[in-house]
Structure formats: C-alpha cells, structure tokens
Amino acid sequence: MPSRLLAGSVLAVFVVFFVLPVLWLVLAATKTDQQLVHDHPLSFGSWHTLKANWDALTAFQDNAILLWLGNSALYAAISLVITLCVAVPAGYALAMTEFRGRRTLLVSTLVVMLMPNATLVVPLFLEINAVGLIGTMWSIILPYAFYPFGVYLTYIYFTTAVPKDLLAAARMDGCSEFGVFRLVALPLATPVIALVGFFSFVANWTNYFLPYVMLPESDQMPVQVGVGNLLSNVPSFNPTVGELAIERPQLALATLVAITPVLVVFLFAQRFLVSGMLAGATKE
Amino acid sequence: MAGSGRGRRRGASPQSRAGMAFVAAYVLLLIAFGILPTGYAVYFAFTDAGGTFTGFTNFITTAQDFRFVDAVGHVTLYLVFWLVSLVLFVVGLALLLHRLASRTAGQALRFLYYIPGALAGAASVLVWLFMLDPTVSPVSSLLGLLGFDTFGEVIAPGNLALLFTVIAFWTGAGGWIVVMYGALNNIPKDVMEAAHIDGASAWQTAWHIQIPMLRKWIVYMVILAFAGGAQLFVEPQLLSLASVGVAGRDYSLNQLTYDFAFQMNNINGAAAVSVELLVVSVSAAALFVARSGFFDAD
Numbered sequence: 001m002p003s004r005l006l007a008g009s010v011l012a013v014f015v016v017f018f019v020l021p022v023l024w025l026v027l028a029a030t031k032t033d034q035q036l037v038h039d040h041p042l043s044f045g046s047w048h049t050l051k052a053n054w055d056a057l058t059a060f061q062d063n064a065i066l067l068w069l070g071n072s073a074l075y076a077a078i079s080l081v082i083t084l085c086v087a088v089p090a091g092y093a094l095a096m097t098e099f100r101g102r103r104t105l106l107v108s109t110l111v112v113m114l115m116p117n118a119t120l121v122v123p124l125f126l127e128i129n130a131v132g133l134i135g136t137m138w139s140i141i142l143p144y145a146f147y148p149f150g151v152y153l154t155y156i157y158f159t160t161a162v163p164k165d166l167l168a169a170a171r172m173d174g175c176s177e178f179g180v181f182r183l184v185a186l187p188l189a190t191p192v193i194a195l196v197g198f199f200s201f202v203a204n205w206t207n208y209f210l211p212y213v214m215l216p217e218s219d220q221m222p223v224q225v226g227v228g229n230l231l232s233n234v235p236s237f238n239p240t241v242g243e244l245a246i247e248r249p250q251l252a253l254a255t256l257v258a259i260t261p262v263l264v265v266f267l268f269a270q271r272f273l274v275s276g277m278l279a280g281a282t283k284e
Numbered sequence: 285m286a287g288s289g290r291g292r293r294r295g296a297s298p299q300s301r302a303g304m305a306f307v308a309a310y311v312l313l314l315i316a317f318g319i320l321p322t323g324y325a326v327y328f329a330f331t332d333a334g335g336t337f338t339g340f341t342n343f344i345t346t347a348q349d350f351r352f353v354d355a356v357g358h359v360t361l362y363l364v365f366w367l368v369s370l371v372l373f374v375v376g377l378a379l380l381l382h383r384l385a386s387r388t389a390g391q392a393l394r395f396l397y398y399i400p401g402a403l404a405g406a407a408s409v410l411v412w413l414f415m416l417d418p419t420v421s422p423v424s425s426l427l428g429l430l431g432f433d434t435f436g437e438v439i440a441p442g443n444l445a446l447l448f449t450v451i452a453f454w455t456g457a458g459g460w461i462v463v464m465y466g467a468l469n470n471i472p473k474d475v476m477e478a479a480h481i482d483g484a485s486a487w488q489t490a491w492h493i494q495i496p497m498l499r500k501w502i503v504y505m506v507i508l509a510f511a512g513g514a515q516l517f518v519e520p521q522l523l524s525l526a527s528v529g530v531a532g533r534d535y536s537l538n539q540l541t542y543d544f545a546f547q548m549n550n551i552n553g554a555a556a557v558s559v560e561l562l563v564v565s566v567s568a569a570a571l572f573v574a575r576s577g578f579f580d581a582d
Contacts, residue, residue, distance in 0.1 A: 105311065114507070248414070
C-alpha cells in the first residue's frame with residue numbers, strides 16, 4: 001500500500017534525523033581530526049585514538065573537564081536535595097490540607113511555573129550581587145532549588161492518586177500531621193519524587209545562562225559552560241586561538257562526557273517517565 | 285476547640301498549621317527567587333543608575349538601540365519557524381506513530397525520537413555545529429546540494445532562524461511526541477471505532493476527531509515553546525563563540541540583556557528588556573490558562 005509506505009518512510013527519515021547526530025558524535029570521539037575530515041563520517045576510529053583524545057582533553061587547563069564535571073555534580077546534587085525537601089511537602093500541603101493563602105500560593109505557583117526563568121537571570125544577578133553571593137556556588141544552587149514545576153507535579157500527583165480518606169483514617173488513629181505525611185503520604189509518593197528529581201536534575205545540569213552569568217571563573221564553571229569555553233579554543237571554529245588549542249574530536253568527546261550523567265539518569269528514570277507523567281502514553 | 289471549624293478560626297486548626305509549615309520553605313524560595321527578582325527587574329526598569337524614577341525612559345532608550353529592532357525581528361522569525369514546525373511535525377509524527385500496527389516498533393521509535401532530549405543545553409548546539417560544518421558533517425553532501433560548501437556559508441545570518449529551529453526541534457520534539465501519543469491513547473476506543481465503522485478515512489479521523497481532541501495539548505505545547513523560544517540565548521551565544529564575526533552576539537533579545545548588563549554597564553536597560561520579555565511570556569501563559577481550562581484540576 002503506497003500510503004503505508006509513505007508513512008513508514010516519514011517515520012524512518014525522522015529516525016535518521018534524531019539518531020544520526022548522536023551516532024556521529026559517539027564515533028567522532030574515537031577519531032583524529034584528520035580522520036574526522038577524511039574518513040567516512042560513520043566509521044569507527046580506534047580505541048587508541050579515543051584514549052589519546054581523552055588525554056588531550058584532560059590536559060586542557062590541567063584536568064579542567066573533570067573539575068567542571070565535579071562542579072556540575074555538586075551543584076545539581078545539592079539543589080536536587082533542597083528541591084525535593086521543599087517541593088514534596090509543599091505539593092502535599094497544597095493538595096491535602098487547607099490553610100489560609102492556599103489558593104493564592106497555588107495561583108502564584110502556576111504563574112511562576114509558566115514564567116521562563118531566563119528572563120530573570122539579570123534581576124537574579126542583581127539580587128545575588130546585593131547579598132554578596134556572586135561567584136559562590138549558592139548563586140546558582142539556591143535559584144536552581146526553587147522549582148515550582150516540581151511543586152505543581154507533586155500537587156497534581158497527590159490530588160489525583162492519593163485519597164484524602166486515607167489521611168483522615170491515619171489521623172483518627174492518632175497520627176500527628178507530620179506523622180501522616182511521613183508514614184502515609186511519603187511512601188506513596190515514590191513515583192512523583194523520582195519524576196520531580198529527574199526533571200529538576202536535567203533542568204539544572206543543562207542550564208547554561210544562569211551559571212554563565214553567576215560563575216565567571218573557569219574553575220567554578222559547570223560542565224555546560226565549560227564545554228562552551230572549550231569551543232572557543234577549537235581553531236576550526238575560532239581561528240584566533242593560539243597554541244593551546246583543542247581539536248574537534250576532543251570537543252566531541254567533551255560533549256559526550258557532559259551529557260553522560262543525563263543519559264544515565266534518563267535510562268534509570270525511563271520507567272517513571274512512562275508510568276508517571278505520561279500515564280496515558282502506554283497502551284493498556 | 286471542637287466547635288472551631290467556622291470562619292477565620294479555621295486558621296488555628298492543627299491541619300492548617302501543618303499545611304503552613306509544609307509550604308514555609310517553598311514560600312521562602314518563591315519570594316526569594318520568583319517574586320523578589322521580578323520586583324527587582326521592574327524597579328530597575330523604571331529607574332536610572334541613581335535610583336531616580338524615570339518612567340519609560342529605559343524602555344525607549346533600549347528600543348532605540350540599533351540592535352533592538354533586529355533582535356525582535358530575529359526572535360519573531362525564529363518563533364514562527366519553531367512553532368509551526370513543532371505543531372506540524374509533532375502532531376503529524378504522533379498520529380503516524382499511533383497508527384502503527386506494531387506496538388514494539390512504536391515504542392522503539394518513540395524512544396529513538398526522545399534520545400536527543402538528553403542533549404539539551406550547550407551539548408545540542410555543539411552537536412549541530414558539527415552537523416552544519418561541511419568539512420566534518422555526515423550530511424555534507426546534502427549541505428553541498430543545498431549550495432553550502434563552507435561553515436561560514438551555512439551559518440550566514442539569513443539562515444540562523446532556521447538553524448536554531450532545527451536545533452530546538454531536534455532536542456525538544458521527542459518529548460512532545462510522547463506527550464501527544466499519550467493524549468491520542470486517551471481518546472475513547474468507541475469513538476475511534478464508530479468513525480471506522482462510518483467509513484472515515486485515516487485522514488478524516490485525524491482531522492475531525494483526533495486533532496480536535498489534542499487541541500488542549502497543542503495549545504499547551506505552543507505556549508511553553510513560545511515562552512521558551514522567546515528566551516533564546518545559548519544557541520546564538522555559542523554560535524557567536526564558534527564563528528568570530530559571522531554570527532554576532534546580539535542576535536536574540538536575551539543576548540541583548542546580557543550585553544546591556546555586562547558589557548555596556550546599563551543594568552537598567554537590561555532590566556527593561558527583561559521586563560518586556562517577561563510581560564510577553566506571562567501574558568501568553570495567562571491567556572492560555574484563562575482560555576483553555578488546562579489547570580482546572582483545582
């Protein structure tokens with residue numbers, strides 16, 4: 001059938017579009033710059049070259065790439081912990097308890113959630129500058145930790161997936177309010193905790209603008225800003241670079257290294273991504 | 285105590301106090317990193333360096349900057365390309381995937397489409413710098429066919445809106461395809477069966493049943509993509525690093541705010557542009573919330 005053939009080819013073309021660059025990137029890291037230009041684009045170089053590229057990459061500014069990775073991990077991990085400790089109780093309280101100002105808080109969460117955070121980078125800089133935290137890791141960790149989308153996700157989860165009667169029953173049994181949260185609600189919240197954790201981790205790990213502004217020193221950069229920095233040391237992209245240059249395969253390797261943690265977390269979170277937010281995405 | 289469930293005294297119940305305690309830390313962050321910077325931006329936008337109220341002077345000065353109108357034009361063009369391609373291809377691909385007979389193939393394809401999502405931020409831009417450089421690109425013959433032989437030709441200013449669209453689509457589309465696919469699955473089976481029995485073609489079913497039922501999700505996607513797209517920064521910034529001279533560092537509005545603030549020492553001008561971006565994005569979002577009933581959960 002021609003229409004099915006057409007549909008099939010459209011889907012296949014998009015597979016190539018989405019996957020080819022990733023595949024190329026992985027292979028590029030195993031080649032020399034010469035091979036990158038002259039060999040088949042989808043050929044494998046050698047393990048030896050991969051090792052050599054790694055050595056050249058780590059030699060750049062004396063292990064800068066490892067330092068950047070460490071920075072990213074530190075920033076993402078601390079802000080993740082704060083996000084979870086803040087967002088989950090907040091979402092729970094918005095969904096399951098009544099208190100004054102609840103509606104106002106809910107509405108402002110929605111507004112702030114839809115407010116793109118890049119617009120606030122300059123004002124945030126001014127604010128952080130006013131309290132003298134520019135150049136410290138808190139200048140990005142604290143803004144990262146503020147994650148209204150996580151509160152909203154938790155709120156939705158508790159309103160739809162946990163019956164209020166369950167909490168009422170626990171209260172009848174003499175559970176304190178904190179006990180209800182810790183003993184009843186929290187164990188039920190594992191899927192949404194994983195989901196919020198995943199989204200917040202990826203958002204923080206991939207953020208560029210905020211750390212670019214807040215942490216100008218090279219040894220404080222997270223890996224996203226770091227690879228941007230590497231880019232301006234690649235002669236083929238930036239002919240003004242002098243001796244201490246980075247070659248393209250090493251930049252490709254740096255890019256791969258920068259995304260690996262996200263890929264790992266992504267593979268782990270796959271299950272939750274499908275069963276959690278995208279509950280409808282699998283056919284029953 | 286027992287009869288205190290009435291009116292304002294409810295604020296004192298243990299449940300209410302616990303609720304407030306649970307949200308306290310979040311409220312603190314909300315004020316510090318949501319409300320305060322917004323207020324700060326507005327304050328700076330309407331004052332001069334000395335803190336004197338200046339009305340709309342900052343807005344007028346920045347709008348008269350020779351780069352401002354260009355940047356607005358760039359971002360607008362990019363948004364048009366980006367939103368049109370997103371709606372067209374995401375909905376189209378989700379519909380095609382949904383018609384796929386084999387479940388496993390559908391699942392595999394959704395996963396493959398989703399992979400670039402892990403390369404958000406600077407990584408996706410770096411990947412595409414390679415893809416667009418004819419000397420190393422795996423599709424250099426395709427670039428050649430289109431008449432591009434050097435990296436400089438590919439990233440000529442006139443092509444940038446389209447290139448940024450490709451990059452953004454490559455990283456962002458997969459997630460939306462999964463979302464749309466999920467929404468398509470939630471259309472009741474009997475509705476689809478009825479259409480089938482009535483002899484509706486695939487095209488008619490898509491146009492008259494499936495797409496109308498996706499409407500809410502499509503609008504949601506467009507609003508979020510609009511708000512995100514208006515913030516364009518990392519793509520043009522990295523490109524300007526990679527192409528000294530070809531792509532400027534004043535392509536997008538957010539690059540301008542960066543330049544005003546950190547190169548020209550015009551914090552107030554930067555704040556004015558930030559406020560403009562914020563107003564546009566939040567109005568779009570508010571329109572969406574008001575019209576679509578998307579957040580009717582409460």
